[in-house]
Amino acid sequence: xxxxxxxxxxxxAAVVNNFVLALFLGICPFLGVSAKKETAxxxxxxxxxxxxxxxxxxxxxxxxxxxxQLEFLRLICYIAVIASAVQLVEMFVKRFSPALFRSLGIxxxxxxxxxxxxxxxLFQTAKEYDFVQSLVYAVGAGVGFxxxxxxxxxxxxxxxxxxxxxVSEGAAMSLMLAGLLSLAFMxxxxxxxxxx
Amino acid sequence: xxxxxxxxxxxxxDTFVRGLWEENPVFVMLLGMCPVxxxxxxxxxxxxMGLATTFVLxxxxxxxxxxxxxIPKQVRIASYIVIIATFVTxxxxxxxxxxxxxxxxxxxxxxxxxxxxVILGRAxxxxxxQRLHTTLVNSLGMGAGFxxxxxxxxxxxxxxxxxxILGIPLFGxxxxxxxxxxLPPGGFFVLGAWLLLFNWLRLRKERRLQxxxxxxxxxx
Numbered sequence: 353x354x355x356x357x358x359x360x361x362x363x364x365a366a367v368v369n370n371f372v373l374a375l376f377l378g379i380c381p382f383l384g385v386s387a388k389k390e391t392a393x394x395x396x397x398x399x400x401x402x403x404x405x406x407x408x409x410x411x412x413x414x415x416x417x418x419x420x421q422l423e424f425l426r427l428i429c430y431i432a433v434i435a436s437a438v439q440l441v442e443m444f445v446k447r448f449s450p451a452l453f454r455s456l457g458i459x460x461x462x463x464x465x466x467x468x469x470x471x472x473x474l475f476q477t478a479k480e481y482d483f484v485q486s487l488v489y490a491v492g493a494g495v496g497f498x499x500x501x502x503x504x505x506x507x508x509x510x511x512x513x514x515x516x517x518x519v520s521e522g523a524a525m526s527l528m529l530a531g532l533l534s535l536a537f538m539x540x541x542x543x544x545x546x547x548x
Numbered sequence: 549x550x551x552x553x554x555x556x557x558x559x560x561x562d563t564f565v566r567g568l569w570e571e572n573p574v575f576v577m578l579l580g581m582c583p584v585x586x587x588x589x590x591x592x593x594x595x596x597m598g599l600a601t602t603f604v605l606x607x608x609x610x611x612x613x614x615x616x617x618x619i620p621k622q623v624r625i626a627s628y629i630v631i632i633a634t635f636v637t638x639x640x641x642x643x644x645x646x647x648x649x650x651x652x653x654x655x656x657x658x659x660x661x662x663x664x665x666v667i668l669g670r671a672x673x674x675x676x677x678q679r680l681h682t683t684l685v686n687s688l689g690m691g692a693g694f695x696x697x698x699x700x701x702x703x704x705x706x707x708x709x710x711x712x713i714l715g716i717p718l719f720g721x722x723x724x725x726x727x728x729x730x731l732p733p734g735g736f737f738v739l740g741a742w743l744l745l746f747n748w749l750r751l752r753k754e755r756r757l758q759x760x761x762x763x764x765x766x767x768x
Contacts, residue, residue, distance in 0.1 A: 431663075534733040
């Protein structure tokens with residue numbers, strides 16, 4: 353696994369095993385913040401930043417815990433680091449862009465419970481990536497997340513103008529759309545190696 | 549949430565049943581979707597995930613309810629997360645000890661119970677304000693509702709995508725499995741179909757109520 357080239361890691365995380373559409377991570381913001389393209393884009397960037405910070409931190413934590421043989425504390429430490437990183441982003445956004453802060457609303461603190469980020473930290477540990485590989489993996493995952501969010505937002509903006517049966521309004525329609533997107537992404541399988 | 553802040557609910561059957569249907573975490577509130585979609589490709593996985601989540605939900609809600617007067621408001625979310633993560637670690641090691649096969653099938657999703665918003669949502673909206681016994685009943689109801697939702701996806705996907713239920717073949721050898729149902733897109737489709745069904749039932753009920761109201765007005 354260590355010989356895996358960086359380009360493949362990136363491609364794998366962003367497209368082939370897309371975090372949202374193939375691994376089902378981060379579905380809540382995917383369905384919640386994908387109504388408008390602009391909000392989706394900002395949410396994607398915020399998530400990518402948190403991913404980068406927590407990926408780097410998780411690498412360090414994992415090394416320290418390994419030295420101390422305290423691996424059972426890994427989960428608790430990871431989630432604490434992610435929560436702090438989210439807090440950091442929240443203060444940053446509030447200070448520099450109050451409008452963006454309002455439009456993201458409850459979903460900004462909820463990045464803490466975005467399983468895509470915790471999942472990323474757990475996967476990079478399971479795959480035993482080194483530091484650079486971990487960072488590339490984090491960027492790939494963030495790009496994949498943003499891509500999925502933008503695609504969904506584009507579809508939903510068009511859908512807002514269409515007339516759909518009353519029965520399928522709301523979440524049911526979004527899920528069907530997500531299913532089709534996911535089906536499309538399955539076409540990439542095999543492009544970056546099949547391992548999850 | 550229906551309950552007002554700082555008002556303690558008295559125990560009734562509704563405390564339990566609400567989580568099953570009216571406030572079902574998956575079908576009504578659309579929370580905790582990631583495990584719902586990811587591990588429901590077989591019935592066994594769905595049951596195991598449902599039970600594990602229920603255990604964490606009940607234990608962490610009880611502890612949060614016990615400590616509700618001691619946890620300072622400012623650091624409450626962080627405290628809840630640490631409590632939840634502790635119980636998830638317990639479940640993680642327990643499943644590893646019971647069945648390695650199951651552990652491999654569920655993969656990272658056991659540890660990802662930490663990030664399940666159903667649990668944090670219960671801690672914040674209910675357990676931090678209510679007494680111990682109502683919290684126990686309510687969280688059991690929510691856990692049951694979550695397991696029910698996982699099961700309703702898991703069975704449909706296993707029957708359609710693999711032709712089996714709990715690993716037992718249902719159809720003859722000629723059955724051609726609908727493979728896409730156990731692949732990721734199937735999860736989205738089946739959940740979407742369930743939501744369509746519930747929407748249809750709700751709209752039908754509303755229509756009937758309107759018709760009945762109109763009829764009684766006409767009769768008068």
